[in-house]
Amino acid sequence: MSVVESVSTGVSSPILAEAGTSGIDELPVTGPVRVAVPAAASGLxxxxxxxxxxxxxxxxxxxxxxxxxxxxxxxxxxxxxAGTFGENLTTRGIDVSGAELGECWRVGGVVLQVTAPRVPCRTSAAHLERAGWVKRFTAAARPGAYLRVLSPGEISAGDTVTAEHRPGHGVTVADAFRALLGEPDRLPDLLAAGEHLLPQIRDTLTRRSAS
Known part of the structure; x- marks a missing residue:
């Protein structure tokens, strides 16, 4: 059975060796958390x-x-x-990076859709205090997934995660991650995702193909 091990949220705090602040240090919370469609910022x-x-x-x-x-x-x-990598949902029993772009999950009272891989940045390296972290994270190709909210509601630790729809095009979060970060020969393969390929990823593919 696939479950949510933890639901985490972050507050603004200084990040070592970085100018400014970040909310990357996500901490587990107790009880249900409201999840909605955000105009900007987080859905939690x-x-x-x-x-x-x-x-x-x-x-x-x-x-x-x-x-x-x-x-x-x-x-x-x-x-x-849980929350160390800046994740809101720490799951167990589901291959997050192996999910297809456009895959839909029911989590508690919420329906979520897989959209894209998380791309590492210097903030994550500073947060973990690990030199070379971006390179290491990229090489492992275990990025985790961003999700959009299709149906709002509440999520709690212990909720089951059910994959309700898998598009069948075969393009996974990890595939997109590898293509965008270091394996450009894979970029044309992402087109198989069709409507499930985010416009910004499609634009990146077009620019790189043109160059």
Whole structure:
């Protein structure tokens, strides 16, 4: 059975070696959390987005990461609590990075749709205090998934995660991540996702193909 191990939200706080603040340090919360369609910022009530140019909004309303992938990195980083990678939902029993773009999940009283991989940045490296983290995270190709909110409601730790629809085009979150970060030969393969390919990813594909 696939479940939500933890629901986490973040508050604005200084990040070591970085100018400004970030909400990347997500902390588990108790009880149900309201999830809605955001015009900007996060889809979770109480979750702070400091860099609205790169995070949040309808297509990045929720970030999910698998406990199994946290354990993969724990072999070198040590024990990792839920929310360490900035995820809102820490799941167990579902291959988040192996989900297809456009896949729909029912989580508690909410329906979510997989939209894109999380792209690592220097803020995540500063948060973990790990030199070379962006390169390491990229090489592992375990990015976790951004999700849009199709049906709002509440999510709590312990809720089941049910994949209600898988488009069948075969383009996964990990496929998109590899194509965008280091394996450009894979970029044309992303077109198979059709309408489930975000416009900004399609624009990136077009620009790179033209060059």
């Amino acid at each position: 009530a109480g979750d702070t987005i400091c860099d609205a140019d790169h995070h949040g909004g309808p297509d990045q309303a929720v970030y999910a990461y698998a406990r199994e992938d946290l354990e993969f990195f724990a072999a070198e980083l040590g024990p990792l609590r």
